[in-house]
Amino acid sequence: MHNTVKVTDTVYWLGVNDRRTSFFENMWPLPEGVSYNSYLIVDEKIALVDTIEYGSSDDYLEKIEKIIDGRTIDYLIINHMEPDHSGAIKAIVNKYPDIKLVGNLKTFKIVESYFGYKDNWYQVEDGDVLELGYHKLRFIMTPWVHWPETMMTYDLAEKILFSGDAFGSFGSLDGGIFDDEIKFEEYYENEMRRYYSNIVGKYSNMVQKAFIKLEGIDIKYICSTHGPIWRNDINKVLSLYDKWSKFETESGVVIIYGSMYGNTEKMADAIARRLSESGIKKIRIYDASRTHISYLINEIWRYKGVILGSCAYNSGMLPTMENLTRTLEHIGVKDHLLGLFGSYSWNGGGVKALHKFHETMDWELVSDPVDTKGIPGDDAFERCRILADAMIKKLNA
Secondary structure, eight states: OTTOEESSSSEEEOOEEEOSOSEETTTEEOTTOEEEOOEEEESSSEEEEOOOOTTSOSSHHHHHHHHHTTOOOOEEEOSOOSHHHHTTHHHHHHHSTTOEEEEOHHHHHHHHHHHOOOSSEEEOOTTOEEEOSSOEEEEEEOTTSSSTTOEEEEETTTTEEEEETTTOOSBOOOSOOBGGGSOHHHHTHHHHHHHIIIIIGGGHHHHHHHHHHHTTOOOSEEEESSSOBBSSOHHHHHHHHHHHHTTOOEEEEEEEEEOSSSHHHHHHHHHHHHHHHTTOOOEEEEETTTSOHHHHHHHHHHEEEEEEEEEEETTEEOHHHHHHHHHHHHHTOOOOEEEEEEEESSSOOHHHHHHHHHHHHTOEEOSOOEEEESSOOHHHHHHHHHHHHHHHHHHHO
16 A cells, blocks of 8 residues: 555554755754654554654545544544644544543643633543553653653553654655665765754653663654654664764864854864874865755764854854854753854954853863954964864874
């Protein structure tokens, strides 16, 4: 059946690929698209686990009908109320008016605010079990991963973790639905990290609390609401999320700068060249005015060394750099080595503002900031080399 895939004999993936939406949450670019994953459990009782975004599929209800063949859906399990997963709730309730909506108290407060529904609630709490027949579903409360109502549903019979947005990824599913059908490192890992760092990363401490709740649970499948289904290398995705939520990084350097007329950019290139000459192979340089902030956050999540540069602009940073630093403060990114540099023509402020950012972040500053007036010359480049050497020393330590 087109776009209907069996996870097991009685569990179906009802996913849809969105290659039309330009920005996820109207903020984050989707050059590789995104999938919305919904799941159907067919047993003595039938349960639908999450839905899809409204308008992302014109045959969602028809696919369900073909599977259940005239039966009704007994339960709609709502792991997460964000509209990319709750968008079809109204259509489902209209089609199956006796359906029970399964969620926690915080879920229903959002349900009511979105749809006005006050009836047919089946409220669950942490550890509660819902029996469908062969399938027995245990509910695991994981608040703030990444909304206050988020929870996971664990199928005790087939050891499936329906994880909501956790363990999800950007990127459409281009034929391969399961992790053993795709080249994960080649096509998905970077987009999964970008998804984590942009969408979930602010709540990394809550991700760690969720991991504590998952300890000791035998998981054979992870069915997220975005990205591939994991069945072959469960430990791979678990270890990545564990690493990212602990702010563990690779030994490399990302240099991000804001430059109006190229002077600060020249300093970025000089720093990068010195890093390369000293054996650092993982170096990335980005112009904050040309690269979307979601990619900058992703690279900062990846590499231990972060070197930020800005020209002066109205006695402060260039606005694109100011936006980046403000976002990093809001997310609360931890555990980086930091270098700072910049330039000005008639009045400073860019580097001074970057230093204020450092004071709020508690990242280790590897050396004195490099600030130069006008076009950088030999003295400025020598100070750039000193900054690079200090970063190398800390990275190697």
